[in-house]
Amino acid sequence: MTIAQLPSIAECRLWHVDLDAAAASQAHECLSGDESARAARFVFERDRRRYVAAHVALRETLSTVTGSTACDLAFDIGAFGKPSLAAPSALRFNLSHSAGAGLIAIDDSDSATEIGVDVEVLRPLSYSAALAAEYFTAAEQQGLAATAPPDRDLAFLTCWTRKEACAKALGLGLSIDTRSFEVGVNLEAQDVDMVVGGRTETLRVHSFRHGLALVCAFAKVIVETTSKMIPTNALIEREFA
Known part of the structure; x- marks a missing residue:
């Protein structure tokens, strides 16, 4: 995968992820048990690979923004599946992916509020x-x-x-x-x-x-x-x- 930053919107940073571009990364070893289990349920290998790439990209991007290592990041999951950082933080993020494209948004501004993205x-x-x-x-x-x-x-x-x-x-x-x-x-x-x-x-x-x-x-x-x-x-x- 490759991760490219896009122009910001409303103080939020955005990244496009090419989920089909090969890239060496150790972050896949840090996926949670729930993420790994969901990846295993995909019928087609291409879909499994893209799902893993999207979640690895999210961890790597959050790692860059927060200064924490990808494997140290832990998430809480909301009632309808929205993740947030488990450690107390004003930072907000969201992830979306469609076919071979991923989109990540992160708001760590002083005016951070809940955000969502879709692609x-x-x-x-x-x-x-x-x-x-x-x-x-x-x-x-x-x-x-x-x-x-x-x-x-x-x-x-x-x-x-x-x-x-x-x-x-x-x-x-x-x-x-x-x-x-x-x-x-x-x-x-x-x-x-x-x-x-x-x-x-x-x-x-x-x-x-x-x-x-x-x-x-x-x-x-x-x-x-x-x-x-x-x-x-x-x-x-x-x-x-």
Whole structure:
């Protein structure tokens, strides 16, 4: 694998990881038991190798930022699977990977708040309308339908990655109804309100392209209020991969 730093967003540092580029590393020996067990469950060797490379890259990057060795890093896991450093720290991080691409975000600024990232490889999607009907708001579906066909796959993945990044920032994964908040289908940064646990969290979501093939999103919590009650949402039972 190779790790390349990208331009920062909102005081957060970003790195792209080429998961298919071979690189010698001892950090794979430091993966946790849970990480090693999950890697072992992959059916295809390529998927297992990419998963390991992504988590090794995260450890190596955190090691560089914190000054700790990769093997000394320990993580706590949230209720819906979001990891954080076990040692008390204001640092926030997040990892995403799609096919052979990984994306890492780290916020160790004085204004660090919860963050989330998501990346998808841009590709033809014959089923985007059906997925949009299930996971997008009415306005987002309309925006997607109004997009010219050559740009529709990009618009869909832009919306999808933005929703994922926001949900991951709050540590919710796919436990939240993605139709309960709007992120839009274009690349412009915008504020997003999400009602969780009886309070409204406001995030700023950013989208960007990396090269021609990657669609990326980054979200950061910026405001907390308690003005709204959380709606009853059905759990999403499957994940778009």
